[in-house]
Amino acid sequence: MAKIVEFIPNFSEGSRQDVIDALVAEAKGVPGVILLDHSSDASHNRSVFTMVGDPDGVAEAAFRLVKLASEKIDMREHKGEHPRMGATDVVPFVPIQDVTMEECVALSKKVAERIWNELHIPSFLYESSASRPDRVNLAKVRKGQFEGMPEKLLQDEWAPDYGERKIHPTAGITAIGARPPLVAFNVNLDTDDIEIANAIAKAIRGSSGGYKHCKAIGVMLEDRNIAQVSMNMVDYEGTPLYRAFEAIRFEAERWGVRIIGSEIIGLTPAKALIDCADYYLKIEKFDYKKQVLENHLL
Amino acid sequence: MAKIVEFIPNFSEGSRQDVIDALVAEAKGVPGVILLDHSSDASHNRSVFTMVGDPDGVAEAAFRLVKLASEKIDMREHKGEHPRMGATDVVPFVPIQDVTMEECVALSKKVAERIWNELHIPSFLYESSASRPDRVNLAKVRKGQFEGMPEKLLQDEWAPDYGERKIHPTAGITAIGARPPLVAFNVNLDTDDIEIANAIAKAIRGSSGGYKHCKAIGVMLEDRNIAQVSMNMVDYEGTPLYRAFEAIRFEAERWGVRIIGSEIIGLTPAKALIDCADYYLKIEKFDYKKQVLENHLL
Numbered sequence: 001m002a003k004i005v006e007f008i009p010n011f012s013e014g015s016r017q018d019v020i021d022a023l024v025a026e027a028k029g030v031p032g033v034i035l036l037d038h039s040s041d042a043s044h045n046r047s048v049f050t051m052v053g054d055p056d057g058v059a060e061a062a063f064r065l066v067k068l069a070s071e072k073i074d075m076r077e078h079k080g081e082h083p084r085m086g087a088t089d090v091v092p093f094v095p096i097q098d099v100t101m102e103e104c105v106a107l108s109k110k111v112a113e114r115i116w117n118e119l120h121i122p123s124f125l126y127e128s129s130a131s132r133p134d135r136v137n138l139a140k141v142r143k144g145q146f147e148g149m150p151e152k153l154l155q156d157e158w159a160p161d162y163g164e165r166k167i168h169p170t171a172g173i174t175a176i177g178a179r180p181p182l183v184a185f186n187v188n189l190d191t192d193d194i195e196i197a198n199a200i201a202k203a204i205r206g207s208s209g210g211y212k213h214c215k216a217i218g219v220m221l222e223d224r225n226i227a228q229v230s231m232n233m234v235d236y237e238g239t240p241l242y243r244a245f246e247a248i249r250f251e252a253e254r255w256g257v258r259i260i261g262s263e264i265i266g267l268t269p270a271k272a273l274i275d276c277a278d279y280y281l282k283i284e285k286f287d288y289k290k291q292v293l294e295n296h297l298l
Numbered sequence: 299m300a301k302i303v304e305f306i307p308n309f310s311e312g313s314r315q316d317v318i319d320a321l322v323a324e325a326k327g328v329p330g331v332i333l334l335d336h337s338s339d340a341s342h343n344r345s346v347f348t349m350v351g352d353p354d355g356v357a358e359a360a361f362r363l364v365k366l367a368s369e370k371i372d373m374r375e376h377k378g379e380h381p382r383m384g385a386t387d388v389v390p391f392v393p394i395q396d397v398t399m400e401e402c403v404a405l406s407k408k409v410a411e412r413i414w415n416e417l418h419i420p421s422f423l424y425e426s427s428a429s430r431p432d433r434v435n436l437a438k439v440r441k442g443q444f445e446g447m448p449e450k451l452l453q454d455e456w457a458p459d460y461g462e463r464k465i466h467p468t469a470g471i472t473a474i475g476a477r478p479p480l481v482a483f484n485v486n487l488d489t490d491d492i493e494i495a496n497a498i499a500k501a502i503r504g505s506s507g508g509y510k511h512c513k514a515i516g517v518m519l520e521d522r523n524i525a526q527v528s529m530n531m532v533d534y535e536g537t538p539l540y541r542a543f544e545a546i547r548f549e550a551e552r553w554g555v556r557i558i559g560s561e562i563i564g565l566t567p568a569k570a571l572i573d574c575a576d577y578y579l580k581i582e583k584f585d586y587k588k589q590v591l592e593n594h595l596l
Contacts, residue, residue, distance in 0.1 A: 096591065268589055270590050273575035282559045293568070
């Protein structure tokens with residue numbers, strides 16, 4: 001089995017097509033790395049790339065993209081709805097296959113060091129790479145955004161993990177870190193009452209006492225007139241999808257509401273779903289790595 | 299996505315280690331092909347190799363192995379419990395990824411033609427490659443075994459698909475064909491009554507009116523003193539694993555018996571299990587090829 005790391009750089013450019021095209025071309029030009037998907041949002045003025053590759057390829061690709069973004073994007077002119085603090089705003093590294101979280105943490109630090117040494121762009125380490133507990137959460141790290149960063153970096157507790165206490169004048173500062181794969185998993189209910197979805201979301205999400213690795217909100221699907229529990233499963237090994245699903249089922253029963261379907265948005269690692277089959281089929285001693293044929297081909 | 303074909307050659311040698319080693323070395327020496335697993339059984343006097351590769355590599359590996367087996371194995375001296383008719387007894391080709399059944403049928407014919415032209419070993423096409431309905435089933439094709447084949451080949455309906463109406467003097471005749479992937483799936487019951495497992499097996503297997511692509515028998519797990527429904531799911535797209543599992547559940551309820559676990563024996567394609575997760579989680583519009591991350595890496 002080959003070592004495979006996913007990384008999902010977020011760039012603060014979502015409308016200028018020539019800049020997006022240049023980033024795509026750069027992403028496709030690194031040996032050992034594949035661009036799986038990219039999407040740009042003009043109102044957020046932001047692009048998200050999903051890429052995979054071997055650790056060395058991924059480190060090289062991350063550096064080249066951060067460099068190109070710093071040449072093409074001037075944060076002093078950036079406007080957009082999405083919070084942001086750098087031309088390359090955030091770069092998470094995700095262990096996919098035969099790679100530990102520790103290796104991804106090391107990878108994130110290597111990239112952070114190089115972009116400081118060669119590009120003079122400072123960075124914060126976040127998620128599993130965080131140097132202290134209050135840097136785990138990206139929203140906290142990014143608070144103040146590009147405009148507020150010069151002042152924030154001078155506060156005692158907000159020195160960058162790499163670099164000096166001042167932003168790069170045009171590229172700002174970047175958050176770099178390792179985290180588990182995230183699966184976007186939504187469960188649809190046979191009710192048009194958003195309050196029921198909200199109550200269920202509150203019951204199952206970690207922040208309000210539910211499953212630790214589940215983030216959840218209630219949303220209304222206006223076109224179908226049904227309520228949905230919309231989740232980010234931020235660690236499917238820690239909180240498997242079936243566990244959130246079954247918890248939603250029994251919480252919904254409280255209101256006589258049933259689950260009518262679910263959605264996986266975007267990509268999921270195979271194991272997040274095979275773990276569910278393992279549960280429902282009650283498979284004894286299943287060895288995912290050895291028994292799944294495709295794992296011998298990667 | 300790369301084209302990937304699995305093939306599972308069965309050789310009529312399960313005890314002479316030097317012959318087995320030579321076959322293993324040959325299997326490992328073909329570019330573009332991987333030997334995933336091999337097992338030998340002395341009382342059956344038979345070895346089974348599990349291999350995968352691109353179509354051209356697989357065709358080449360199959361030819362080389364049939365050639366080597368014909369040089370090392372003399373069927374006139376072969377004794378073993380398992381039915382057999384050739385040094386290489388049977389070679390199934392299985393579409394795994396980005397390959398159609400039709401392509402595997404074409405592959406099986408190409409290999410059959412080459413082993414006749416270059417090695418003068420005749421063959422029957424079986425399963426999806428069969429030239430007529432009574433050749434689909436391997437047991438029917440192999441009936442009479444090595445010793446009965448000279449006479450069988452002279453019968454009107456049993457001319458080989460490739461080659462003349464006589465066996466290779468030492469290598470016999472080989473069955474070659476394309477078939478869907480097979481998943482060995484067993485379901486354990488909380489009863490020590492083998493008759494209940496037998497009755498459930500009869501209810502769910504295709505041959506007695508159950509699911510078309512499910513083969514099933516009842517067996518006793520002596521060490522645990524429980525009965526088991528032991529299945530070969532010979533086409534998990536036609537008869538998904540969850541469907542057999544749920545049918546066993548409701549048949550077992552007839553006797554107040556519960557399912558206490560299941561087993562996957564050996565390898566399974568990821569999709570056989572992901573289809574089950576798709577069912578139990580009620581996922582709407584799941585696109586296996588696009589949404590499973592690993593599919594972009596193969």
